[in-house]
Amino acid sequence: MPNISSPFTAAYAPDDAEIAAPLLRTAHLTPPQEARIDRTATRLIEAVRKRDDRLGGVEDMLREFALSTKEGLALMVLAEALLRVPDARTADQFIEDKLGEGDFVHHETKSSAFLVNASAWALGLSARVIQPGETPDGTIGRLVKRLGAPAVRAATRQAMRLMGNHFVLGETIEQALERARPRSGQQPRYSFDMLGEGARTASDAKRYFDAYASAILTIGKAAGERPLPDRPGISVKLSALHPRFEVISRERVMKELVPQLLDLAQRAKAYDLNFTVDAEEADRLELSLDVIAATLADASLAGWDGFGLAIQAYQKRAVAVIDYVDGLARLLDRKLMVRLVKGAYWDTEIKRAQERGLDGYPVFTRKAMTDLNYVACASRLLALRPRIFPQFATHNALTVATVLELAGESGGFEFQRLHGMGEALYEQLAQDHPKLACRTYAPVGSHRDLLAYLVRRLLENGANSSFVALAADYRVAMTALLQRPADIIAKPQAAHHPKIPLPRDLFAPERRNSRGVEFGERAALDHLLAEIAAEPTDLTPIADATPEQANAAVAAARTGFAAWSRTSAGTRAAALEQAAHLLEQRAPHFIALLQREGGKTLDDALSELREAADFCRYYAAQGRKLFGTAEAMPGPTGESNVLTLRGRGVFVAISPWNFPLAIFLGQVTAALMAGNSVVAKPAEQTPRIAREAVRLLHEAGVPANALHLVTGDGRIGAVLTAHSDIAGVVFTGSTEVARTINRTLAAKDGPIVPLIAETGGINAMIADATALPEQVTDDVVTSAFRSAGQRCSALRLLFVQEDVADRMIEMIAGAARELKIGNPSDVATHIGPVIDNEAKQRLDAHIARMKTEARLHFAGSAPAGCFVAPHIFELADAGKLTEEVFGPVLHVVRYRAEHLERILAAIARTGYGLTLGVHSRIDDTVDAIVERLSVGNVYVNRNMIGAVVGVQPFGGNGLSGTGPKAGGPHYLARFATEQTVTINTAAAGGNAALLAGEE
Template sequence: MPNIPPPFTAPYAPADADIAARLLPAGLLSPAQEARIDRVATRLIEAIRKRDDRLGGVEDMLREFALSTKEGLALMVLAEALLRVPDARTADQFIEDKLGEGDFIHHETKSTAFLVNASAWALGLSARVIQPGETPDGTIGRLVKRLGAPAVRAATRQAMRLMGNHFVLGETIEQALERARPHSGHQARYSFDMLGEAARTAADAKRYFDAYASAIDTIGKTAGSHALPDRPGISVKLSALHPRFEAISRERVMRELVPQLLDLARRAKNYDLNFTVDAEEADRLELSLDVIAATLADASLAGWDGFGLAIQAYQKRASAVIDYVDELAHAHDRKLMVRLVKGAYWDTEIKRAQERGLDGYPVFTRKAMTDLNFVACARKLLGLRPRIFPQFATHNALTVATVLELAGDSGGFEFQRLHGMGEALYEQLAKDHPDIAYRTYAPVGSHRDLLAYLVRRLLENGANSSFVAQAADYRVPVPALLQRPADAIARPQQASHPKIPLPCDLFAPDRRNSRGIEFGERTALDRLLADIRNETLDLKPVADATPDQADAAVAAVRAGFAAWSRTPAAARAASLEQAAHLLESRGAHFIALLQREGGKTLDDALSELREAADFCRYYAAQGRRLFGSETAMPGPTGESNVLGLRGRGVFVAISPWNFPLAIFLGQVTAALMAGNCVVAKPAEQTPRIAVEAVRLLHEAGIPADVLRLVTGDGRIGAVLTAQPDIAGVVFTGSTEVARAINRALAAKEGPIVPLIAETGGINAMIADATALPEQVADDVVTSAFRSAGQRCSALRLLFMQEDVADRIIEMIAGAAHELKIGDAGDVATHVGPVIDQEAKQRLDAHIARMKKEARLHFAGTAPEGCFVAPHIFELREAGQLTEEVFGPILHVVRYPAEEFGQVLAAIDRTGYGLTLGIHSRIDDTVEAIIDRVQVGNIYVNRNMIGAVVGVQPFGGNGLSGTGPKAGGPHYLARFATEQTVTINTAAAGGNAALLAGEE
């Protein structure tokens, strides 16, 4: 048996400065070496700038339409979406919207490239028809526009197809192989990439597997007699082969995906092809290496040198991955091919780390650090020859020249470029170094599938800091392009981007971001799971309070109000911040409670813990500003006018079971920060979480006579809200209960007190034909089924443009089928239980009714217990859904494009106004929806749950609540009264300040 290395592990997000301190001195070269690099790089740059490309490439497109211009951005969005729009009406709206954003009419083409000229001509012509000169009554303009619409559509679509045809080698593998066939004696190396998004469904995964298998067979039969490495290859994406390629589904992935990958690898071995596993995002790195290691261990692959993988130099773990791959090669006595790339999803990695609240970033935040790491990794790979065959993917002339210098004359490596890019650079390289091989990474797929790929390439290479964009800009002098990454960094302290804060400092200086973990980091996940298992929970029943005890609680905190309201705002804020610290330090305990009592999955429980900590810190920061000092008001001389906020008295806080920690603490801490005392009544289903939360707040410095907990059902809540001594109620729950509280408050004698209510909603999402189907499917599944649909913001009603409805509904149903339903304590669970049997019975009754009144598209299978599987029903019209259905049930309504206004009217008729999702690439459509609907939170081209404190203040209007929004800048003021103090400072004999003033 081979000595199999243990699973890969390395620090997920080490400090940039530590890495720079190691890389900077290690990368020093002699003056003679640097001079040779300069000469080679300069020659390559001059070749790029001299070339007059008859067809044009990315460099020409970026030179013509820079992404820093409106035209460049409009072109990018058109390329991403136009070819997938099936109906003429939406396509015309989309074209008008995008071409209207830039000045294509007066755009003067400087390029001689056919691709650029043809695209610019088509877009300019289309813009002229869309924006014609008009007679005073507008008739000529409208006539030209109407007659020109088909021509505009055809010209613009053709411009997009022209771009696609240039950047994609062929729509089928047969077409690609024909275009790749050498027309001279030179045998070009290719690696074919079958375009497509990650699999969402089992059908997707099978389709991609079949496409890979067929392509391997077709490539292999035409590969000729050359030996590796001078043979073609294929690149495969693991996320395309499995619908749940994620860390929490590791056991399933290993069981189902490894045999699939092994099957494809064996097929590639039969033809002796280069078989490369493409790189994934950072959170999938460890899982990818697990799959690769398990596949490589199979004895059937022995004797084959074509297996390879891609490593991203912008990932801080790249060097450790190289070491691990070398260990695998030694363990199995194999030669492996390694493609070194700089990385394709940098912006996504940055955003994910910020959203997850990680300690640092898994990728470098400065491009110069990526370039520096690329060279360091190249040096390491070159030193591992011949067991490792390095493949260096780059379009950077300086990087190419540096690798050539480091490689010496021993060979055993190759360069790689993307099809449609880097032609001039590599043509010159081939002339100057005919013994150096390079491979073309060639996308293969339909023009519709290429869109996301094409836009990503444009974004990567069009960024101002990219070499390709700078090389295309003649204003950038050649010496500037030769600056070494080490010189750009200079010293370790400058390794991080100064304008990109660490995730923990995202909201600095006001507050610290709540701390999370990345489930894709095995060490962190295992530590958290171990801590949760080690928690000892007190799960004995919590006795309900009696009405007398409820009355006593109100009286007790009423007595403590005077002292608490006079406590300085800074001291109250400090207690809240201490509470946030205690929450995070005891995170495993509260996660265990949320899972056991609240039925939360691990992801949901961690998110709720973070939200609770965010509430504490956000209200502390807001409270310091609002309550820490008075506001001076303008007025006449000799008079002082100040406005201040102070607490109202006793607030009753009634929280729900669906967020028993976050909403509970959010309500309580807001009221406390405003100087009020609080009687908190949690939902009857989740009292233990509230007991622990109150205990924590007391430990953090909140006096016992300021905060009391009263447990029980709705009858105890009614007792509290009927108390004559309360100064306000904050409530989250159903609209019906909110109405009852409102009536009780209105019926009381005494002061009129505020009700701050957040209730539910028939939350809708609208998706038109320009939306990316895969993105819609992801966001719908997350919004409708995460947390078993038990979120106030969850998606209930999906409006789909009928032209694309069938395909997207099928994708959503297929993705829902892949969700694991079961025990919330299982890390692999996606959908946990509903809160209790009563909730399950209501949902089961609604499902039974829908099966009679609507068309069933999907019905999942749930285990025994309080589980309700996801369901998808198609309604005839939106009015069939008359109330909020609080569970994993999605209702779909189709609409024709010309009846879009009726969709907005249907949303208005519900009377609710909590959350709304929009999926569209047409800015005018998005703006029209935002202008029309009265909805508290609108999410465009993303999911519609998980509002972040201080980022997306949450709350609705109409039947969805009273406002102000929780987690927003106006929330605390609603818990306070305002007081204006006016002092006549001139009362003692006159206005001395005015009299003493100089002229």
């Protein structure tokens, strides 16, 4: 039994087979039970297929516009974005872009449902305007020419509103209650869900709280005299009630969110409503349960049976959550409601685990495993009655039939369905079981707010493996729909999807993904923090090298080059792979160094360590291919032509302070893998990190005479780059220093040596009116302010379409206000210090100038020391920003939709070409921007930092660098020379191979 002070713990991403084994052993029921399940499920499926709904629902839409078709995908994107576009020009471009992707003109409507017919007619008519064509009598062609763009816009918007009106019960709670009123017969059960994204700002959170509070009051007054569980309810989203609902902000969340949730729960108790806390992403599960447990423990909620929460069966910890909740109920002597769902963000969870390099997935990778686990969870919940009141949310006929069989005749549970879905299935169920309770989960909110919700429902239920999609397809045999999940899985070894690699195997067989830590797993985070805290760190000053020592290092490296260049590519690669292994093994040590010397937050330090390991493994894999074997070239018979790559000699690697481990090791390992010896000069601010990295490479197998560390400031760098014996320079830093190095190299006599430079940029992002404001906010705040804005790729200049600029800027400023600035060793810190006082002074001077020349939208406050708070300024013209501002300062410019080309020209005029962000749902717009601007890395509808090695090779052109891209397939060759060896194999008397060949 849990103690309130003992938080929920369970393995975050256990092995699928270990979970599947016991589930498979207990999955099958007795033959009579299985036969009853078949009969019930068959009857329900036949009802779904026979239904002739004059209005129509999700099933009808999926039959008409399958998501495997271009029309289905275009419809999804239109539904997600069109209604939030305020201006006609952008709306017209968007409609033309999406309707041009499918064949809506010749789409033959297969449905008799009004919703489907009306939507198909409106979209088809709109498509005819965009792609006009004559019908045999010419009527349609003449009609659409007269209608023109305004009518197209109106028709398409109306089609989207029609869909939205069907899937959302009401735009206000009053409208929803009116639609929910019984017209005849039994009073229906509803759980109202106030639509909206998670809060990004304090004002968002207050608005959602007020909406919940108002809805509880309105629902309560209209609830009548029915007892629980036959009373209406409301679902609340914790991330809507707090702008930083995240694990690293746990202390703040518990202090601020628990009172808010308790307040709402007390209001719900006053009307004896069902009050359900919705489930969120896997990394928020432990935090959610902490908040729920602390709220439930309040004595004011005693005697109320309406508090509940949702549990996701696709999460591997679902059964453990049920046991924890049951323990809370027993400990507090409460009855609780539990809504069991299958889960709504499976694709996001898969991607997130891959990006984070976890050992496994927190969710099942096969749909049948989720279905199997759902039944196991249902059985567990039913066994916990009456302390737990189970609520089974599903549209799967086989799942419904199985739960019915497991439940027996004792009652004490209910089914749930989404409004707009499952009507036929549950109407049949009600006919067959009149006393069976079913609650409708009903979204409430504006059509603009429903967009993301609607698209998610369509995606979930339109997927090939979805029961709703399969049941809607008459070609799918009944036997296939009745196949048990346990029979699909069959054996534990098949529990994991064969085409979805584990996160660590994402890049297999070429290399292993770097290993991350999930902060949402309390045990993993606490263990990491304890190890970091225990790390001793030597921060005593390191003396700068003298010019004589720098010259000596070059001479020693020149001597070491001969042996290292002759070392096989396999041996060199093995040393790099061993370095990656040692990095991960000593992660706490390097993270501690990155925090204490580099001012990195925990998240940034871990990301940098992973990037460093990725560089080692990626260049090892690339090196084996490029340097391991010679490449045979084509040529005439009797002749051998072979191309090989060889090291150049001594490379000088000059790295920056903003990525003192990842860029340092990336430069050094690339040069070493190519067969060069290296003299590495780190930034003067971070020499200790470099020293530890060099020691690690030496331990991993790189000879001491092949890799030398020289510390110091720019003067020592100048000595190294001017040395006559160097064969190349790899540099990351400012454009000005890169120019200086280039001039130095050009002025020297002797061989012409390469400069591989990656410099900064006035990096821009363009957000048009089709972009989702919450997504833009997340990506802007991350891109502009993470790492205190001290990234080469950081966002400096944001262009926002003026029609949506006020709302977006307000939201971005509000989100920035919620960031915590301070000690980077504090896990809750979002923004640490800038690198030194000199950097702070430059930033403070720029901020002071901007306050006189630009409109200030936000100015954060920072503690004493080398801290600079986020600032947001609006410029009248992009030309006002003439240089890179290396810190947490965002500059915003509004633009008119018809003036997009002017914006692109302004970006091009800067001369930089490092990173670019684009937020738009219009593919033609994205394509035009990408084609117009020569930028190294373009990120569409996501943040623009954190390039992953081998996935997003990083580097720019123009004033932003020389290329080739670091972490890309062309990088290593730049560190090498090419040699072609041609041998006349016929010289010794003739071409024996040709003469001996058969006809």
